[in-house]
Amino acid sequence: MSLSRRDFLKLATVAAGGTAISVPIFKSVMAMGKKPETVASNIPTFCEICFWNCGEIARVENGKVVKLEGNPTDPSSRGKLCARGNAGMGSLYDPDRLKHPMLNVGKRGEPKWKKVSWDEALGFIAEKMTKIKATYGPEAVALISHGTGGSFWKYLLKAYGSQNSTAPSFAQCRGPRDIGYTLTFGAGPGSPEQIDLANSKFIVLIGAHLGENAHNSQVQDFVEGIARGAKLVVVDPRFSTAAGKATWWLPIKPGTDIALLLAWINIIVQEKLYDKEYINKYAIGLKELKEEVKTYTPEWASKETEIPADIIVETVREMSRYKPSVVVHPGRHTAWYGDDTQRSRAMAILTALMGSWGREGGYYFPTKVAGIPEYPNLPSPPEPQRLKLSGDWPYAVEATTTSLRKTTITGKPYPVKGWIAYDCHILKTLPNQKETIEAIKNLDLMVVVDVLPYAHIDWADVILPECTYLERYDDLKVGKGKVLSVTIRQPVVQPMYESKPSWWMVRELGIKLGLEAYFPYKDIEEYLKARLDAKSIRFEELKEKGTITFPDTANPFITSGNEPEFDTDSGKIELYSKALKEQGFDPVPKYKRPEMPPEGYFRLLYGRSPLHTFSRTVNNQWLWELYKENELWINAKRAKALGFKNGEYVVLINQDGARSNRIKLKATERIREDCVYMVHGFGHNSKETKKAYKKGADDQSLITRYAIDPLMGGTGMRVNFVKIIKEA
Ligand code: SF4
Known part of the structure; x- marks a missing residue:
């Protein structure tokens, strides 16, 4: 059965009121009175507007990206992009982008930015990291990342001696x-x-x-x-x-x-x-x-x-x-x-x-088809001296953002004095913004690597402007679905301003830290070629095709000749878990009634829009035009009983007194009476992101409470209640 592009977009845009996707296209600059001569090329790469990382093809005319389309050979896109992927040029050509490395010569939270050279910015970080390592040990520097370039930063931290690399995608x-x-x-x-x-x-x-x-x-x-x-x-x-x-x-x-x-x-x-x-x-x-x-x-x-x-x-x-x-x-x-x-x-x-x-x-x-080996002959990173920050939760398989934050505040089990936030809006991602700020205040070094100046940059000592995904190489995307796929990200245009890719920043910083042995390649192309050679993939061929797939002859389902393996203690599917029982947890899930909203309050629910990825796309011109601000869904009957009208602006106050920006009310039959709902990621407070500034409300500012999962340290965030008041 074939699925038309129209069917796909229809489902993915109904939430935005059935908005048709029509992305403005950059026109080539034409010389007055002359017939334009268009130099055009189609360059494959993969999308980073969200982490599905769809393979795409960029149409570049006269040095400008004019269109993005799905790469038909890539299993994540199959020739189609979602609305956000189509609008990727909005990030590339966003006039509010971070343009230069900057040092904060004021205070954290009240920054005064000084434009500096890359050498100065990286030199500052290297000096601080060296001091932290000498005083507190290498584990005292941690990474919080959420994006493809984060793998380079993780590698650098490992080489430096820290395994405290965290991502909100876990907790x-x-x-x-x-x-x-x-x-x-x-x-x-x-x-x-x-x-x-x-x-x-x-x-x-x-x-x-x-x-x-x-x-x-x-x-x-x-x-x-x-x-x-x-x-x-x-x-x-x-x-x-x-x-x-x-x-x-x-x-x-x-x-x-x-x-x-x-x-x-x-x-x-x-x-x-x-x-x-x-x-x-x-x-x-x-x-x-x-x-x-x-x-x-x-x-x-x-x-x-x-x-x-x-x-x-x-x-x-x-x-x-x-x-x-x-x-x-x-x-x-x-x-x-x-x-x-x-x-x-x-x-x-x-x-x-x-x-x-x-x-x-x-x-x-x-698929069991083997992936792509790592770069050959890299030195082994130092043996970790201290436990990674996974808290007391037995199933926290990695350091978690919340234990990192707690450790940074308490200094236990050991001090944490440096954070690198890569492509992660920590104030909008972690619950309880006050705790995040308290932790940052305890640091000797706070680095932000990003594309746009959203509010979290105000808490940095140094800002490193990364170029967008359309201007850079990253590591390979190796997809393991029913088939193995290998997709390349490559620059389709040169980086704008003084922005740089992470692979470059990490290598330069690594050299300044005396870790050159971990960077034996002269540049990313040499690095990628070596990885691809090991799988007999030609670098030039991958650059041309964007994605290469390796079909699997094995059946992806159970058959008589294809018996499954279960990597549990018993080697079977565990309907009842002895491992959980032994650790004092319920071997079969039990129901515990959650706390219900107090009188006059609603449970705050939040979710996604097909037109935005968390908080990171709100300043993207085309996505902003399609969906500028989030709305507060409330049951129409409750709205009427409370004297609110559809479309009026209101303010939310949560159980701890936290107050939101104003938000437009959507009175609808499409939600229960005991909860309200908003799309996550709006309510930006940075004037530097001009389109996003003060548009809608920030759900995260109302998530002051969180319930920790005792098994793995996750932070349950639907435990907050809000009341609605008229906008003053
Ligand atoms: S934003 Fe859309 S096109 Fe881009 S990676 Fe995500 S799903 Fe794919």
Whole structure:
């Protein structure tokens, strides 16, 4: 079944009021009275507007990028870009970009910027890092990164002696689900998720708003699955874009998802609706699971979730009719209430009972074709002397942003004195902005590497302006889906202003730190060539094609000759986890009723727009024109009862007294009465980002509370309540 570009964009833009995507195109500058002579080229690269990293082709005319299109050979884009990817030139030609390295000669938070040379900026950082290492040890410098160039910074920190490289993608996003699935199957659901949506017959979305979260190839697969007739259950307090396509919309009471999941699991085991052969062969713990969930009846769950008991029964019986071609989507941003690993475990158990892991229309196994070796003959980094900052959480497999922040404040278990924030708006990413600022105040060095001057730069000592993804090389993108794909990022135009790519900054800084042995290549091209040579890929060929794929002859699904392996303690799917039990955690998820909003307050929910990536695209001219400010969704009946009108501006105050910027009210039937919702990433307070300045409200400024996941240290952020007041 073919999916037209129109179908794809339709689903991915409905949330913006059905806005048609029409990206203005830069015109070549024409000499007066002369026939223009256009020098044009099509250069493949990959997108960085979000982290799906779609392969794309840039049309360059007379030195200007005039159009971006999907690269048909790249599995992430398949020849199509989402609205944001189409608008990538808006980032390249943003007049507010950071243009020069700068030193803060004022105070942190009240900066006075002095333009300096690259040599001076990197020299300043090297001197501070050397002092920190001598005084506190190398682990006292940490990285917080969120973007492709972050791999170079991580490498530098390792060479320097620190393994404290963190990313919000773990504690604030995917970590809980990756751990929950790994505890069950011995492997996470992957990123991109290894879900066979296009062939699925029954899709369950629990708080995942596909389409509004516009991960390109996944939305294409979702549209295809729906077009082929897949039934869809959407569990969401809000009637999302996806809910508009659903067979069942279950407007669940926020925070009660585990109750629904346990009731579904109970019905499945009681009525023997599970895939018996699959469970007998591949799973352990069915008997214990049955015992643990027996009290979670549909009637009980109905009281908790406010979903009628008969609908709970009907949906799960229908689900089981389509097994194993069932996708229970694992979600993406899963840090909600602090019990998120256990919620993900419940979703993984449901997936297992449907026999969907390793089955067509369910989950596929990623290709086993070997990827690309690292650059050859690099020296080994020094042995870590002290533990990485993963807190006291047994399943924090990496240093977490929140333990880094806490350690920076307390100095325990050891002092942290330097942060490098790469492409990560730390104030808009981490909960509780006051804590982040308190931590920064304890530092001897704060470096920000970024493209745009969003408000977090005010807290830096040094700013390093990175060039955009259209102006630079980065490391290879190696995709492991059903096939192996290798995609190159290369400059399609030369860097503007004095901006530089991360590979260059890191190499220069490394040399200043006396770490030249770790950078034996003269430039990135030499580095990439060496990596590609090891896989017999010609650098020039990859530059020309953008993506090269390696088909896999192995079946991505379980067959008689292709038995699965489960990297758990038992070597089986663990419906009941002895490992969790031994560590004092629930071996089967249990439901604990979350705190409900006090009288007069609403639970604050937040999510994505298909037209923006977090806070980072709000200043992009074309995306800004399509969606300038976020709105506060509120149930129309509640709005009326409170005396608010659709479209009026209001202000939010949370349970701790934190106050938002003004935000436009959207009174709608599409949301429950006990919660409000806004798109994340707006409400910028930096005057330097002129289009984004004061547009909409910042959800993160209202997220002063967070609930820590005791298994892996994730920060549940849907535990804040707000009341609405009139704009003064
Ligand atoms: S999904 Fe859209 S924004 Fe993200 S990488 Fe692909 S084209 Fe770019």
